[in-house]
Amino acid sequence: MEITTLFTDGLFASMAAIGFGSINNTPRSLLPWCGFIAAIGHATRFGLINASFHLNIILAGFAGSICIGIISSLVSRRYSCPYEVLAFPALLPMIPGMYAYGTIQALISYLQYLSDGTPSEHYLNVLAYNAIMTMLIILFMVVGALVGIFVSEKFCGFRRGQRKG
Amino acid sequence: MATQELMNTMMIMKTEQSAADEHTRLKIVCRFIEEYATAMLSAGATTSRIEHCVERISQRYNVVSDLSLLPSRILLTVWDKNHRHNYSLVGHTHKNGINLQTVTLLSRLSFVDIPLQAACEQMKNIISKPRLNKWIVVLLTALANLSFCRLFDGDWCAMGVVFVATCIGNVYKNYMTERHWDIRFTTILAAYISAIVGSSCFIFGFGDTPQIALGTSVLWLVPGIRFINAISDMTNGHYVVSQSRMTDAIITTICLSLGLCLALLTLNIRWK
Numbered sequence: 001m002e003i004t005t006l007f008t009d010g011l012f013a014s015m016a017a018i019g020f021g022s023i024n025n026t027p028r029s030l031l032p033w034c035g036f037i038a039a040i041g042h043a044t045r046f047g048l049i050n051a052s053f054h055l056n057i058i059l060a061g062f063a064g065s066i067c068i069g070i071i072s073s074l075v076s077r078r079y080s081c082p083y084e085v086l087a088f089p090a091l092l093p094m095i096p097g098m099y100a101y102g103t104i105q106a107l108i109s110y111l112q113y114l115s116d117g118t119p120s121e122h123y124l125n126v127l128a129y130n131a132i133m134t135m136l137i138i139l140f141m142v143v144g145a146l147v148g149i150f151v152s153e154k155f156c157g158f159r160r161g162q163r164k165g
Numbered sequence: 166m167a168t169q170e171l172m173n174t175m176m177i178m179k180t181e182q183s184a185a186d187e188h189t190r191l192k193i194v195c196r197f198i199e200e201y202a203t204a205m206l207s208a209g210a211t212t213s214r215i216e217h218c219v220e221r222i223s224q225r226y227n228v229v230s231d232l233s234l235l236p237s238r239i240l241l242t243v244w245d246k247n248h249r250h251n252y253s254l255v256g257h258t259h260k261n262g263i264n265l266q267t268v269t270l271l272s273r274l275s276f277v278d279i280p281l282q283a284a285c286e287q288m289k290n291i292i293s294k295p296r297l298n299k300w301i302v303v304l305l306t307a308l309a310n311l312s313f314c315r316l317f318d319g320d321w322c323a324m325g326v327v328f329v330a331t332c333i334g335n336v337y338k339n340y341m342t343e344r345h346w347d348i349r350f351t352t353i354l355a356a357y358i359s360a361i362v363g364s365s366c367f368i369f370g371f372g373d374t375p376q377i378a379l380g381t382s383v384l385w386l387v388p389g390i391r392f393i394n395a396i397s398d399m400t401n402g403h404y405v406v407s408q409s410r411m412t413d414a415i416i417t418t419i420c421l422s423l424g425l426c427l428a429l430l431t432l433n434i435r436w437k
Contacts, residue, residue: 012312019309024209024263024390025296027270042316080276081269082214088393089265093316097387098380104422142396 005050006043013042013093021089030085033075038090041068045094058136061094062144069148074156087145096137102130188250194226195243195252197285202232202239203256204292205271209263211394212403218275226281236409260348263390267291299339306385307331314381322372323381326365330382334359349420356383356424364432379434386421388414 017038018031026034045064048055055063072086106127113120198219205215212234223230223243233240239256270291274284296302310331311324319327338355342348363382366375391414398407 009316012315015312016309016316019305019307019312020385020389021265022297022302022305022309023385024265025267026265028297030269080273082210082272084211084214084397085265085269088390091393092389093313095387095389095392097313097384097389098317100387100418101383101422101425104419105426108422108426138392139396142393143400146397146400 006047009046010039010043014039016093017090020092024089026085026089027081030079030081033079034086034089037068037071037075037086038093040071041065041090042093058133058140061137062140064094065091065141065144066148066151069145069150070152071148072145073149073152083149087149091141091145094137094141096134099130099134099137103127103134106130184250187245188252191228191243191245191250191252193281194223194228195230195241195254197226197281197288198222198230198232198243199239199241199254199256201271201274201288202234202241203258204267204288206234206239207258207261208267208271209265209390209394210268210272211397211401212406213397213401214268214272218272221275225278234403234406236406264296266294266296270294303332303335303339306335310381310385313384314377317377317381319374319377319381320372323366323374323378326363326371326378327382330359330362330378331385333362334382335385349416352386352417352420353424353427356386356421357428358424359383359385360425360428361432364428364434367434368432383421383425386417388417391417 014035018035021031021034041064043064044067045057045060048060048063049057068087068090069083072090073083076083076086106123110120110123110127113123201222202215202219205218215234216232219230219232227246229244229246229248231242231244237258239258240253241256242251242253244251271288274287274291277284279287307328311328314324314327334355337358338351341351341354359382360379363379364375366372366378372378391410395407395411395414398404398410
């Protein structure tokens, strides 16, 4: 894996985060930061998935979101804004959208093939796989971000509610 | 004797007067906190954030507040420090979409130490702030979906098609939202239009990755922040709000898949 692949992955992830952040009306001054944090998180995940040991997508997402949590907690102190305004748009490029609607599509295919009388159990498998992957990826992602925030608050001597200015 | 009676009456009147004053003050503070919490919940703040901010505001204005968060209502009771007077309100949330700018500014408002009157005015200004220009949002969303297509290893043709599909779908979605059409119907139709445009790779044979173009063309409709909020509320122990947000997100996902499947049926594309 080359460094340029990682870099382009981060670049496109940051574009995705800025675009999806703008749908949710993220403050304009924070959008570049969202992009930067998303780039680091997504590049971490991409690097771990494509490394020689090929980490699972769920655990790789967990590692990436820990990075997102730590950085967004540090940056949110600087700009005195809630950490979730930075962390949640940055997590958006990692949302498993394909798995999410793959679940519904597998359901429809299952019913369609069942009425045809052809073997359709394969689609039931696909449905369960997609549903479980969607839930687990999102769960580990958010928990990872919260762990990152907790770690940075623990080790930087900072508690929520104590903010300058 | 007469003087004693007069003094007693005066003291009772004074206590009543101060009780009435205290009650008026509580009423104003309660209305402020109710509007604040409703605006935060409607804008998609996490429940832990709302609780922290409300706690801070109550400490600053010297009251004790008890807040229950429900999916579309909030129940708020405000007490004075001696627990002698209270005031309760029920707030109704509205569905204007997630607005992280409101969350940021309202959260900042809970840190600044200003009189109640000024805080009320600032909150009104924050809530009435306009959103980002919708055409900029259309462009940025299309660029975001284009990058998504690239992240799934789509080629340049697929990326171009996805860009156009997102633009057209989003313009139609804005049109329908402005006319207050049903949000689920809007999602189905927007997904349908995006998928029809996105399948042009299949029909005209552009590029080598038509499947990725078709698959990513509807991804901009996935309600990511709602999913994340739901899990975040779950970790905070607010299961009712979490369930409601998760159901909302799942319904939107089902609607967009229906739109995609309708498009596949219309064009008779066998996919997967």
